[in-house]
Amino acid sequence: MRGALDAEEARAAEVAGPAEAEWRRLDARIIWVVTLWGSGLALVTLAIMWWRNAPWWLIAPVPVPLVCGIGYEALRWFKTRYRLTSTHVELKTGLLTRTHRSIPRNRVRSVDVTANPLHRVLRLALVRVGTGHRVSSTKAAVLSLNALSAADAEELRAGLVRRAGTGEQRAIARLDWRWLRFGPLSFATPLLGLSAVGATYETLDILGFDPDNVLIPDLIDWLGEANLLPVIVLGVLGLLLAGALGALGWYVETWWDFRLIREPHGALRASRGLFVTRSATLEEERLHGVEVAEPLMLRLGGGAYTYAVATGAGSTDDEASTFNTSALLPPAPIEESHRVAAAVLREERDPTASVRLVPHPRHALARRVRWAFFCGLGLGGVLVGLGVWLTPVLAHIGWVSALVVWVAGVLFARDGYRSLGHGITGRYVVTRHGSLKRRTIALRRSGVIGWTVTQWAWHRRSTLCRVTATTPGGRGAYHVKDVLMGEGLGFADEAVPGVLTPFLVRRGGTRGADDQGLS
Structure with a gap:
């Protein structure tokens, strides 16, 4: 055991150097990123103002925010330092208020490497180091390095997630373009169509075509003479078509060249993105289970999302988030979701598919x-x-x-x-709930550290309750909803024996689940 620890420390020292490693700056090319973004925005603003014949005293101040932004970024770069030692990753930053953040390397749970188009042109990357600790209900503790060279970012990522292990890198899943059909199967599709109409209106207004006084009155006059039924049908179909095209574009940009691989040292790495590339690395030893999510439209089409339930993973409620480290697969056929879930858990079958769920009352x-x-x-x-x-x-x-x-x-x-349903299969507890978004979650029983039993006033007459599994660093969203009190407590006690035992009272000296209650 001691030899393995010494070997791991030696490998960490190879990457990080001595404990008193030198402080390093971020890449100076980040100033060029701000300069190019600001210059592009300023040029567009000047072009619109020139088109609208704006007076000179409105045009003249346009470069001022650009100069201030470049100056601020230069000062931020000058005052920012980071280093990776054999035990910690540290960051010093701040202009008026200096901050020094230090994260122990053994607390690192995820490492995300992201690059937008300008980052990619300049061969830069943004690195976000997550610990799984939450500083508030909506904000996780994350250390961000914006930006490093692509080579330094990859070296830092590899150094932070490196653990003892042997073997070869193995691919678990890759994008299949036949899955593109799942892109428009979302409630966001009609919203994207309406957004296209709104964007067209705003563009015409900016360019000076005055749609309020020209386009809209003509449209109202035309509708007064037209047959409304075919107009409404064609309008709805047009919105859905525009939304579907937008959803397809979003799918392509988000999931382009998606790959999920298992690295030799025991980490799962998912990479994706066309214009904005994303690479999320999650330590496999922090994995507590998987979730198969089926939004209603996607479920009707036979598809699903697949997420990791892990310490430090991103929210499963934001499927396309740039920094969502929990996504294990794009919208894909439900069979593929189950296959990937089983492969990630190193099981022969996905627990969410193989378990026989107990129906609710x-x-x-x-x-x-x-x-x-x-x-x-x-x-x-x-x-x-x-x-x-x-x-x-x-x-x-x-x-x-x-x-x-x-x-x-x-x-x-x-x-x-x-x-609704819940069950136990082997090493896992499984729970399912939801209609607009049906979620089936398989949690390792060893990863459940506690249970929360909630009963509202309108529950008590029917003796229903909600039982929630708690995991290390989890979000507390793994519910067994609307289950009978005795049945829910019996399920929790069977799943993780000993956790609820001190709080249970059994009436009549029996061990039946229906006779159980909280003390």
Whole structure:
């Protein structure tokens, strides 16, 4: 054991040098990045102002922010130092207020290397070192180095994630262009279509075509004489087509040349990106499980996302985030998601697919139907009330809206209820919930360090509760929702014996799950 530790320390020393390693500057070419970005923005601003015949006293100050930005970046570069020792990675920065941040190397959980188009032209990269520790509910502790040369960034990444291990690099998954069909299967597609319309309007306004007084009045006059039904149908199809093209473009840019590989020293590395390249490295020993997420539109098309459940990983709620280190696969067929999940966990089969989930009681369905009823009643009641006060048109809109919400709510309630389930298979606990985004999560039982049992006032009559698994550095989002109290406590106690035992009271001296309660 001691020999292995000595060997690891020796390898770390090869990369980092002595404990008192010299402080190094960031790459000075980062100043050129700011200069080029600022110059491009200033030129576009000057061109628009010239086109709009702006007075000279508005044009003259345009270069001032550019000069200030370049000066600030030069000072920041001059006052920033970093070093990698055999035990820590350290960063000193700040102009008016100096900060010195130090992260022990054994606390590093993820290393992300990102390069936007200008970074790539100048052969630079942004390195973000994550520890998994959260300084607030929305902000993680991350040390950022903007920017290093591409070679230095790769050397730093390799040094921070290097661990004892032998073997060859092995590819787990690569992008298949047949998966492109999953790109438009998102609720964001119509929003992208509306964004295209808004961007067109803003562009025309900036260029001086005045759409409010020219384009829109002509469009209103034309609609007054046209047959509205085909116009509405063609308009909706046009928006969906524009949104689909935008979604395809987003998919290509985000997932271009995607590769998921397992490195010899026990780390998972996912790289992707066309214009902005991203490379996220996650230590395999920090992996606690996987999540297979199926947003509704993607699920109807037979696809899914695959995420890592790991200390220091990014949020699974932001699929295309630049710094999302949890993504293990782009939107892909559900079979491929299960294959990759099994390969990442080094299992023969994906636990999320092989487990037999226990269904939840009918009380959970009734609760969801009640929520749908009250939502429809609230929306319809407000609109009907406004209609009685203002105009009968709103009253008609109110009862129609309530009816639509009730019908859609019942459908979603049934789907959400059918998605509920939990189970145990081998080394894993599995939980599933959600309708608009169904999430199936497999957690290693050894990675669960505690349970949280929550019961709201509207739960108590039906004896339902929510049981949440807690993992090291986790976000506390691994729920068993709307389960009977006794059944949920029995599941948690069986999954991780001994954690809940001091808090359980068994009535009648039996060990039945239905007889259990919290002390």
